[in-house]
Structure formats: structure tokens, C-alpha cells
Amino acid sequence: MEDVDRISDLPDSILTHILLFLSTKEAVGTSILSSRWKYIFTLVPNLHFDLVDDLCHKNLESCILHIKSFISFVDKPLSLHETSLDRFHLKCREMVHGRRVYSWISTAIRCGVKHLDISISPD
Template sequence: MDRIGSLPEEVLCHILSFLTTKEAALTSILSKRWRNLFTLVPHLDIDDSVFLYPEEGKREREGILESFMDFVDRVLASQGDSPIKKFSLKCKTGIDTDRVNHWICNVLGRGVTNLELILDFPRSDDDDLDYMYFLPDELFVSSKLVELNLRSEFGVDWWRGGRGTFLPMLKTLTFDSKWILLCDELEVFLSAFPVLEEFYMAEIEWDSDESVSSESLRKLTIYTSGFEDFRIEEHFLIKGLRSVNKLFISAETLEVSCYFLKQRCRCSTTSKFYVLSVMRVWDGKRCRLS
């Protein structure tokens, strides 16, 4: 007796959601029922390394990248307009960015609430920012997104479509990139996320008089490799905090870390928050200072 196959469809779909999309797709050969179930999975995890790297040199084979992109096209087409909760996409150089944006728009149109984009490739273009990847305009006005995670080794250009940004449901925003190009001052940028509760930013440049100001923010994490000269008295980055109760600051220098620990984050704010951890990254290892 097929005990697993006899489970309710919603239970089987939940089980499939823990697999990568490639693994989940392979179950469609088990039976007609499994083929139909795959189209209902609300979580998709697309990772080109799973598809391209099982064998050494596979990525360089002629036609293999096109085969990967065709696979993603087929997966999305098979699901039609069915609702989707989470979409995770991990790609590197060689993948057609226009098709990537088509995939992103597909899941946005289906009401995705959790979007993770790890896109380590530049975008070829004729302008001065030919090394940048451009996010689709639809991303900046999603009424369904609750969690957005952007990671890239080449940087993320938020400026292109960012001036019209309004994500009314977004609660968690993660920027983990070589650098992020914003369209406005940080305070103006954050106003586009009225219910934002958690914000992680890495390698974002700001002016010395800019601040993080948000009534809804509860957790702020700052990581940068250029914190050597950062001083609370000299910079106003966190002066606008209102409700934050968790503040994480990462730095590459022990001196900065110790400075924050000794100063207990004295700053001109009425918020009651605590530095729960200050991290030092050294020789590829992360150490907790306490």
C-alpha cells in the first residue's frame, strides 16, 4: 500500500515544499496524481547550482544554460495562475536577465509574499551602468510582498524603479549586496514601507547627516566593511529610531566593536533599545563580542 501517496493533497504539497524545485519536479514521474500535485506546490526553490553543478564542467556544456531556463519556464507554466507563497531564485552569470525578470513578474502576479533573489550576475546594457542588474518595475509596487531578500555580488540598482516604490505589506527587508544604489535619502526610502519591522542593510552608502527613521521598525541590522571611522556623535544614522528594540552592528575592526560596547549606544533618541550583539568578521570567521 502506498501510504505516502494516500495522504491528502494539502499534506503532500506541504511535503514537496521542503524540496528544491528540481527534486519536487522529479516526483511528477511517479504517477499522474503526483504530476498534478507538483503544479500546486506554493513554495518554489530555483537554484541553478542544483541544476548545473552536479557534474564538473556541466555549466560550460553547450546548451545547458538554455536547458535550465527552459526548465524554469516549464515549471512556472505548469502552475498557471495558482497562488504562490514563497519564491527563491539563485542564479549566476550566463542566465538571461530578461527571462529572470519574467519569472519574478510571474510570481508577483500570483501574489507571492516571500521573495528571495540571489542574483550574482551583471546586466549587459549600453549605458554607464552596464555592470548593474535592473530589477523589474513590478517589484516596487507589490501589494502582497511581506518579506524581500536581495543578495548580489555585483550590486543592486534600486534607483531605476525605486522612485515609485510603495510596498504596503512589507515587514522584512534584507539588502545583502556588494552595494545598493538607492533613489532617495534613506529616510525617504524607508517611508515607502509603512509596516516594515526588520531591516538588514549591508554596503549601503549614506551621507553623514542621514538617519534611519521609521515608526514601525523593530529590528535593525547594519553590516559594513567601512565602519572604521563611524562615531555616534559624528553621524546621525540611528538618531531617528523610534521603536527599535534590537540593534545589531557588524564591523571588521575590533576597535569599533569595543567602542560601541563601551558607549552603550548613547545617542539622541527616545527609543529604548539594546545592542544584543556586535560582530567582528576576521579572516572569514565571525566572532561574537560580549
């Protein structure tokens, strides 16, 4: 019996609906499945970014790496986003530079975000 990828044959609207049930991180992760999935995550209307800061209590070096990784993770989906945003949730630490946060918020606004949830906690 031949393996057939029936899910990838679905229209973008259905694939996007499926991705709505995943976290933003998981939805972006689907981009590695195949060329068909590479940019489907850019159609998801809800983006949720939450910097988990438990690594920042261990040492400064791991904290800086964790924050750099978080910044790259937020930059990619926002820079590629193709549709209007219903929700944009951002929770991060003050260690993320204010200009970067301002840029993310500006991008979300340009994408017509309807619900904006921003939480910036002290270091």
C-alpha cells in the same frame, strides 16, 4: 500480499505538505511517479531555483547546455503553478537573459508571491 500505494491516496493538501520538505527539483521530479503525482508539485507554495555554476568554469559549451537546462527547469514549474506563492527564490548568473528573469519575476508577482529573493551574479 498485494502492493498498495497508500501515499497516492492521500489528499492533495497532505501530498503538498510532504513536498514542502523536498527541494524544488525533487518536488518537480515526483511528477514522473504516476499520473496522480503529475501536477502535485504545482501546488507547492515555495519555489527555489539556484543555478549551480561550477560547470560554467570548464568550457563554454557545457556552460550553455547547463544554463539552457536551468531555464527549462524554471519555466516548467512557473508556467504550471496553480496556487499563490509564499516564497520565490532565484539565484542565477548574468548569462540568463534579463527578459527571461523579468518574466519569471512577473509570473511570481502574478502568483501573489509574499517573499521574493533574487540574486544575479556576474559571469
